[in-house]
Amino acid sequence: MYKIVNIYEAKTHLSKLITEVIGGAEIFITKAGKPVAKIVSLKEEKTKIKFGIMKGKINLSKDFDEPLLQEVINLFL
Numbered sequence: 001m002y003k004i005v006n007i008y009e010a011k012t013h014l015s016k017l018i019t020e021v022i023g024g025a026e027i028f029i030t031k032a033g034k035p036v037a038k039i040v041s042l043k044e045e046k047t048k049i050k051f052g053i054m055k056g057k058i059n060l061s062k063d064f065d066e067p068l069l070q071e072v073i074n075l076f077l
Contacts, residue, residue, distance in 0.1 A: 002026040004035075 003025055010029045017027050027039040
């Protein structure tokens, strides 16, 4: 469902128009009879988490969690 309103009506009744948009309507705003804008409801896009997509692409050495050598620690000081 859509509705066409002029700029004056859109300014005057914005809260009412927003309520209509939330209900699923699309509002076209016109200036001098020509459409210049459209008000539509925003939909939240939820991204699905895909577990395991990096499986087999990352390799860790067996000693990756061993303490660092003192020489390396000194480089950070």
